[in-house]
Amino acid sequence: MNSRNEIINAACQVFAKLGFRGTTTRRIADAAGVNEVTIFRQFGSKEALIREAMKMTHSVGLAPLPDVPSDPERELTLWSESFLQHLRLRSSIIRKTMSEMEERPEMSEHASYVPRQASADLCHYLAALKRQGKTAEKFEPKTAAAMLMGAIFADAMGRGMMPDVYPQPEEKAAQMYTRFLLKALGVENHAPRTTNKTKRTKQLSA
Amino acid sequence: MNSRNEIINAACQVFAKLGFRGTTTRRIADAAGVNEVTIFRQFGSKEALIREAMKMTHSVGLAPLPDVPSDPERELTLWSESFLQHLRLRSSIIRKTMSEMEERPEMSEHASYVPRQASADLCHYLAALKRQGKTAEKFEPKTAAAMLMGAIFADAMGRGMMPDVYPQPEEKAAQMYTRFLLKALGVENHAPRTTNKTKRTKQLSA
């Protein structure tokens, strides 16, 4: 049963580098330190193995956003940073998945889980912010969320290829996008009455 | 000499659908209505043909942005719409190119031409806007440009997979992103004194 996990991990790594067609059972077996025949005995086919592997890699949780906003700049910045980091760590496999989706639509189901969740969370938070009356400008949460997430997504996908196009330094990018968003919403950027010191922003992973 | 172009076009179409490894010389020949051998006589190798094809598809121009801003909302909306349309029309091939870039870095040279140009144009325009004193807020042109372009890019790449995550209706998306940007810059959204009627926003294609 250990070889099973080794094979799945190896499949993920090879897939992230070479995509579906480049991921041969031979390469997976080598990467897993396992005989090629074992793959077919365990999973039946390459297709089934990749399906299994995709199920695993795309099922992770995100940093949470509080239900009731208290320090928007701080909370949104932390969330943006964790989202950006999540995408950066997985940029290779995300690129491959987006590329294969048209040919293998069943992949999109798992692949879209994280961004869907992120969008829902962010929209919910922004709507709460609006309801609180903390925003000076009128805005549509969905558009605002699409702007912030789009900027973060594009940064994660594109900075490696064109570093000069994205804001510097890299580590402050999430913060800069967040501040930009808040400016558009008309949220004043000073912290609120500081009653809460440490906020829980643990990373979930399932 | 006509078959040469047919082969290049076919190669682009097949590549956009199936990526490098899925683009077999057999499939290209079929799509071009040409014998497989002709491909090798014309281009020498599949590798060389794809290189040639990528050179073609990625060398297009964008809608221009005026050097001196006059009606920011109108001008930026038109630009955003044309940029979004450009990305949408090429979303398949862009996905494939992004996916193959790590394995074939020479592709990124051509692929990054359009977004680099777009970013430079937009930054230049936003800087001019700032210099004109039309913006109420302080901002970094590069960050602002990354936000708008990121939102547009993510829309073009992701709306097909998750339509409910992006603002509706689809045709107004570019406008909404643009308005959001202008709000963050503190640009008041009414048109200026209307001295100029028709603005030149022709599509260049080289």
Added chain:
DNA sequence: TGTGTAAGTAAGTGACTACTTGCATTTGCG
């Protein structure tokens, strides 16, 4: 000690891959 299960080994199958060769046919042009 015997038995079942997971794994390795070796060999092979048929389909597909990029690419080549040799020869017949078409096409454009002076």
Added chain:
DNA sequence: CGCAAATGCAAGTAGTCACTTACTTACACA
């Protein structure tokens, strides 16, 4: 017409692909 370049056609080469079969080895447990 006559010639040459471009193309089609048929066949073949060497390699890789996913996947199978038949057999052996290693280990757990009773």
